[in-house]
Amino acid sequence: MTREITLSKAVNEAIAEEMRRDPTIFLIGEDVAEAGTPFKVLSGLVEEFGTDRVIDTPISEPGFMGMAVGAAMTGSRPIVDLMFGDFIYLVMDQLCNQAAKTHYMSGGKLKVPLVLRTNMGATRRSAAQHSQSLQAIVAHIPGLKVAMPSSAYEAKGLLKTAIRDDNPVVIFEDKLMYNDKAPVPEEEYLIPFGKANIKRAGRDITLVATSSMVQVAEAAAKILEADGISAEVIDPRTIVPLDEETILNSVRKTSRAIVIDEGHQNYGVTAEIASRISEKAFYHLDAPVIRMGAMDVPVPFSPALEDLTVPTAAKVVENARKICRGELVHAA
Amino acid sequence: MTREITLSKAVNEAIAEEMRRDPTIFLIGEDVAEAGTPFKVLSGLVEEFGTDRVIDTPISEPGFMGMAVGAAMTGSRPIVDLMFGDFIYLVMDQLCNQAAKTHYMSGGKLKVPLVLRTNMGATRRSAAQHSQSLQAIVAHIPGLKVAMPSSAYEAKGLLKTAIRDDNPVVIFEDKLMYNDKAPVPEEEYLIPFGKANIKRAGRDITLVATSSMVQVAEAAAKILEADGISAEVIDPRTIVPLDEETILNSVRKTSRAIVIDEGHQNYGVTAEIASRISEKAFYHLDAPVIRMGAMDVPVPFSPALEDLTVPTAAKVVENARKICRGELVHAA
Amino acid sequence: MSANPKHNAEDYIRMYRQMVRIRAFEDNANQLYLSAKMPGLTHMYTGQEAVAVGICEALTAEDKITSTHRGHGHCVAKGAEFKEMFCELLGKEEGYCRGKGGSMHIADQGNGNLGANAIVGGSMGIATGSALSAKRLGNGQVTVCFFGDGATAQGLWYEVMNMAALWKLPVIYACENNGYSEYTKTAEIAAGSLTARAESFGIEAFKVDGQDVLAVNKITTELVERCRKGEGPFFLELQTYRYHGHHVGDINREYYRSKDEEADWKESRDPIKNFGKWLSEQKILTEEELGAVDSEVAAEAKAAVDYALEAPYPNAAEVDMHVFAGVEHALDYLAGGRA
């Protein structure tokens, strides 16, 4: 049985199901209990699992992140709720110096099975400190896995996998998608890490897109279809590990690619994916791989400016047309 | 007059000269005064400038980083000493949410002229928390400039430019190079940001390398010369801003490129530079652009393992030979 | 309510007017939100007016403050104009931050406001550094760091208190304890005692009724003076209350605090009502004069809102300006390395 539920509900279900299954799982973060987070994603969980397993913290991100690491090392499986992705900066030491490295530094003796759930996404008029998409800086650190769900279905399946993983996993939910609905089976399912999803098959160009950019790519693909351009849309699902093979196979077929991610473009996720394509599908490419990240400016508050900073379907279409029509790009 | 001095001395001179020139500059960090840092880079400065301008702090990285931001907003020009680059995680919020965004969020009204001096570099047998090269995660954040000196000469000129810049600048010194000597003029000089240095001219392949990897690239170039392969070595000097033009001009000439950086490869600096080359010099490339970053593992302590994790001249030579001889790479 | 004999009527009237201005600003901001004319959301300062005004009236324009996500009140109290503030709230070019900051970063930088901050506790380092700067440059400036009770859970505070105490910096940490951080009572997130925490670093600490503008102003005036003499830092815990929800969208809040509690504060401890009563008891202003202040301020606010609603948005070309000081457009600069 499949019903339509919101991404928010999908996350809630994933956590509830896993917490029922495994009593060592607990939730920790700010206003996760009675308030169920400002986005109401966790509503109802404290009623079912009690304040012993749904733990409201003071505003101490480094503190509770560190505590999650210690709890994970000693038989618990914490799920950390970080209210805004922008607060990742505050937990970087505990996440990257401690959680990510403990298994390695201990020669495999200690494990850190924890999930850091946080969010990303601009255009909510929340300005520079509440709008960032910081997946790239986390993806750079060995020892962390990074998931980027693109729908309610993906969010549930990926989160369940994350919770069962024996490693620290960071999962970025797009906060603008919390109320977006998608079909989600009632039966249990998991989505494995490192298996990209071919959202739409196509012949002429590959659009690799993460999180909400998958919607942008799909919208672009529809428009391009009318032009007679057949776009394949690939959602990597996890950027660490990255399913290089599925992406490369697609590009070897289409010979063209655009990579779209909502993090800043400079030194961002699009650089990694584009450079892997350019290197490893070199002999198959008919055009340069185009990168589309968020503009390299702090996210501005003003709606007149903020909307200019994120990749749009129109811009994807424009870029796709250019390279599919064989216009020379950067031919200087 | 040019004499040979160590990188350490070059940094010391840059700071002393600038502090003499501008009384609003002060130094702040752990054990920077009497101890002159564990690397002795700042020895003698407290004797000349006093504890009022060379300020020893408690072990409070977020605290003194935040204080530097506030001081920079109010008429001072702080130089922050962060003892190990690995501690950048601790100051990320103050650096990336505050320093980097203040000018923009204030609509250009407030400025944050500060320098964060820190280091990078593995193979010192210092294990996973004292060996990281974290330039990529800083370079991703709009509002920060990032410099990577490759010699004593570069260190002095870039640091002086950084100190005079009205923006937050992060400068990564390779801690294994502190005692390396290079010719440095006695006369004052500055090295502008965003102007790459062609360390060595060549025809057949472009080696873009940062920091100590410039030495690795030069060593490789010498070996390749004997093979009849002429390598051009480019040191970008600053990775933000990046002198794309000089790099692209070189690759348009040589048609081949390897990018070398000591940060982790995955989602690292090499991805940005390689993808820009692949995109913007696409029609000139005869072979895939090869990326060589540090291995994507936490830095291991054991010498038997640690040395395997960093790019070496031998490996650069191997890769260069492969693509220069026209061997197919990733031709699957 | 304790009179301070050194103050004259003019000061009292200005304090009253400033509190009324804050409330009027917030009422209008709330209306803009409810009528969907304001982008994003915002945190109302209503109820806490005596804190911002009592403190900022003890400062000069050169003295510095750092503000919070709940920062409109600090901004008004430090001397900002409504027009530029509403323009900022609506993302317009004439806003203090050219529309780039919005509610959570609003600041009249020219009057020593170093910025509102959307990171809870994020300005504690900045404020302390501003005090270090002032001490080094010898300019006599004092910095006040505003933050909420919730922010006391951020480790940064302890780091900078330690340094401020070691180096005797001219900074006053002003904790507005409004009883809640978001949807959680302070008692649930703060162990022990806040004043004891500051005292453990050797910092003098004071608990003050944050609804009494004169009491706030009196202690702050004394501490500012002592800061200028090198006797800082200090800690102030100001007991206060926010009338609205955590942010404008926080409407149904009975699950974390009762309507009775809210009514009680509004009835018996309203800083504006009580100060107005005192002003008329002291024959400083008549009821009519008080009413006139209210209407003047209301008119000022309306004019500013009308102006801001019509004001232009920033030009698209602005989007990559002000990323770097001295660089016109960041994108050209980042692509080519040329300023």
Add this chain to the structure above:
Amino acid sequence: MSANPKHNAEDYIRMYRQMVRIRAFEDNANQLYLSAKMPGLTHMYTGQEAVAVGICEALTAEDKITSTHRGHGHCVAKGAEFKEMFCELLGKEEGYCRGKGGSMHIADQGNGNLGANAIVGGSMGIATGSALSAKRLGNGQVTVCFFGDGATAQGLWYEVMNMAALWKLPVIYACENNGYSEYTKTAEIAAGSLTARAESFGIEAFKVDGQDVLAVNKITTELVERCRKGEGPFFLELQTYRYHGHHVGDINREYYRSKDEEADWKESRDPIKNFGKWLSEQKILTEEELGAVDSEVAAEAKAAVDYALEAPYPNAAEVDMHVFAGVEHALDYLAGGRA
């Protein structure tokens, strides 16, 4: 030195031996460094032996500790073997961390040591989380968080103390105040009082002579008991001294502390010498028996060093193993997404 009547001779002798073992370990590590046989550098625990031993002897093998950059002593005291420790120090495959951790991450994980940490204060969250885990799982375990005086400047401590106090977690924060953080005296980097800082969160705090192994053991035994009853957390400030430089390379240190001061601690407050004297006064061990312990330990250390020097390095294929649990080789996994 105060006798604890509940202890029997066997316990005393084990404590003595453990202190001697730590010192012997460090003397050998220092020699390995000086003879350039050890990669990197290391921070000697010598002088502080009574702290690690007094505390760890009050714990079971299931109880947890977190350790620091100066962590060899904690590791020995919690039950580790010399052979695996020296192997780790030399980066050999048989080391506790398979050579991947080295001196700054050394830990006998099987005995409840959650790891040494090269980030000052970096383990405070881990220790507190371990206590939270123990409380939730109801396993009765207590966690001791070791850190130095310098680490009290890290904001993280205040964040986790607050939560530990709010939730009554079974954790003991053990601050080894050796008077210095690197090359700086504690008085220059710590304002106010360390015990008062803990107390301001409602945490009971105690100052103890860290050179007196029985005193350390006595108070810890009491606090561990109280932790198990749900009366935690606690704070212990242990006054101690490091005999060597900050690290093995810190040789000329007169610019920050005098030779007289060093000599004074070594002469009159040496934890091993004084405890040895007490043992012989109490007729628990004769001078000869004490000497025999020393020689046995010396032989044990020498054998372990010899073994470690000859032991093999990890195989090159190990380099990308243990990056992810459940993934054999990380590089294949990262390239292809296949575990």
